[in-house]
Amino acid sequence: MSDATEKEGRGVRAVETGLSLLGLFLDSDGPLSAADLALRSGLSKAQVHAYLVSLQRGNMVVRDPQTGRYAIGPFSLELGMSRLLTLDPQITASEEALKVARKLGQSISIAVWGRYGPVVTAVVQANDQLLNSAQPGTVYSVTGTATGRLFAALTNEAEAREIAKLQMAEVTPPRYVGACPPFDEIHEPLETVRRTGVSITYSFPQPGVTAISAPVYNFSDELELAVTMIGPAEEIDISLEGNHVAPLRALAATISRKLGFIGKASGA
Amino acid sequence: MVKSPERQRGVQSVDMAIRLLEIVRKESQPMMLRDIAVSAGITSAQAHTYMSSLKKFGMIEQLGDAGRYALSDATLTFARHVIRNDATLNANINVARSLSAEIQEMVTVDCLVQEQPTVIFAVQGPRTPSLSLRPGTRSRIGNSAAARIFDAWSDTPEMNPNLSRIIRASGYAHAEGTPVPHLASLAAPVFREGALVASISVIGFPDAMAPEPERPVLRALLAAVSSLGGSSA
Known part of the structure; x- marks a missing residue:
């Protein structure tokens, strides 16, 4: 040797x-x-x-x-395409989310944009309090959750508006989780999401529970999934440079990079 | 006269590192160190040293308790740069994105990677049924219109010559019941300096994908491809 x-x-x-x-x-x-x-x-x-x-x-x-x-x-290019064949975005996202959830002692949901709004695909739990009511298969409201607003702001707004209308028309108990304000009343939060790249709901829709949601982009520069941290309003720091938003954004950036996202082309 | 790289000296260990990457790439499963070493004709200790360097740069990662070797994140970053720096592919992707926004269907761009039609870009449309077709997915003439495009312009076609002729004459290919039973796809070729460089495909429900030139999806696809300008030799 x-x-x-x-x-x-x-x-x-x-x-x-x-x-x-x-x-x-x-x-x-x-x-x-x-x-x-x-x-x-x-x-x-x-x-x-x-x-x-x-x-x-x-x-x-x-x-x-x-x-x-x-x-x-x-x-x-050949190496990258071979790598993509064995890459599963959900597994990559769960593995990375678990590291951050453990470090911060909070719970993180992973959600994709489905035909009826955001659908939770995994929940990584690192705190002992049951505040995150989501589980795989849970549908979030489009207009009244941090995750729903993230997708509504960053994907196809017309489509999000249609789904929000269907969700609002549901009778109790609804098949989605979260509040459901009319789409026209969330103009300001959507603008904030577009400006800051992160979606935050403080002590809402569930009083005492705060959520921060950040976008993960893929090899085609498309929004692949959202990572959403959910925790007690008194613990979660909602300032943009704070101890929760910054690591969650970093998590989203890490997963995006692992999926082959290199940032949107300038001038595109 | 510049000598071709094949005839020049280069750096031997860089040649070996590239060879090791190709060995790992060809195997679809993560590999044991000794299998990599045997394929490359070097000792496991030597292979280990090379792998450490490749790992350090994110080209290779080790998985599981057995520490098997597989390609890692940096390979994707390099692949994205290849695509972004290629003016033709970039133009194809931009056209594919606007086409998807226009017709609200799933659109992909395919290229030949290692001689196989491979998705390099995919955008879902709001009407797209759930379908895990993503970059990296390879297709065959049996299951995709894109693969039929590449075959129709290939020097050694697999398809029936009549089918190839029809595809070449009409400038598009159609496949139904693929990639999954209730879907269909349409694909059209993109040329650069007379050579086929890519194919743009639309995937959706068979009704919308009907291969009739007056139908909106096919019309939009052909208009998109013709906006890219190239034509066959």
């Missing part, structure tokens, strides 16, 4: 240097020349050239014969 370690020690360094060069493309808006790569990596041009030979040979980068510049190549 010891001689292999010694020998591979150099090998590893070279692999990491190669991957660092590849990483430089992620911070760049377009193709890079060998000189750009040398400048940004601090390597000599000769070294960069040697790495580019191998990266090109493996189709990790491609060289545009017209400009002589390099870009990330088709092998990277």
Whole structure:
């Protein structure tokens, strides 16, 4: 082992240097020349050239014969597409949500946008108080829950309005959880969601219970699911930079990244 | 004259790292270290060192108690950059997104990845029935209109030549009862410099997907594809 370690020690360094060069493309808006790569990596041009030979040979980068510049190549696309085949957004979301729920001692629901409003697909529970009445299969109200408002603000508003109308027309007991104010009365909360990217209901719809909901985007830049933290109003800090909103947003960003979201293209 | 990368020296350990990634990629299940090492013709200790570096950069992750190796998050980030930096694919995705908003149906963009028609973009429509068709999904001529498009323009078609001819002449393909029994799909080809580069598909209930050019979905699909400008050679 010891001689292999010694020998591979150099090998590893070279692999990491190669991957660092590849990483430089992620911070760049377009193709890079060998000189750009040398400048940004601090390597000599000769070294960069040697790495580019191998990266090109493996189709990790491609060289545009017209400009002589390099870009990330088709092998990277093949790797990503293979990764997607085995990726389950629900499992990824539950695993990541559980870590945050445990750290903060709160409960987190995962919900998707179904044909009749937000549907809970998982609940990760890390507190001993039963405040989160949701379970897999629970439908949230569109207009009177943090999760419902998140989807209404960030997806198709006309569709959300239709579903809200159907939910409002239900007789008691309704098949959804939460209050159901008319759609036209939630204009302001929806605007706040669009502006801040997070949906918060303080001590509402259930008095004493606060919810914070954040969006998770996928490989196609579509809203895949919502993560919603639910806890006692006196414990949950609802300020945007506070101890609950910030980690929940970070959770949503982590799951999004794991699903292949790299941020919406500028100017799109 | 610049020498081709095949003939130049490069960095041996980078070549090996790429080879290891391809070994893990080809296997659909997470792999044991010794199987990776055997495939690559190196010792387990050497493979372990390489895997540590690949793990550090998020290309590889270890799963379960056995610590089997699989591709990880960074591969997706790189794949997204490939798509975003490709002007044609980007234009296809933008057109697919507006098409979905217009007809309110599910729309996908497919490309050949490793010779297989693969979804690289999918947007659900409000009318879309629940269907777990997502990027990464691969299709075959038996179950998708997109796969029939790629086959119709391929050098070695699998389909009946008459069917290929009809698809090439009409500029779209139709598949019914797929990908699941109560659905149907329509697909149209996108060309760049005379070569087929992608296919845009609409998936929904068979009635809306009827292959009649005067029907709104097919008309909108053909208009969307023609707005992209390319034509076949």
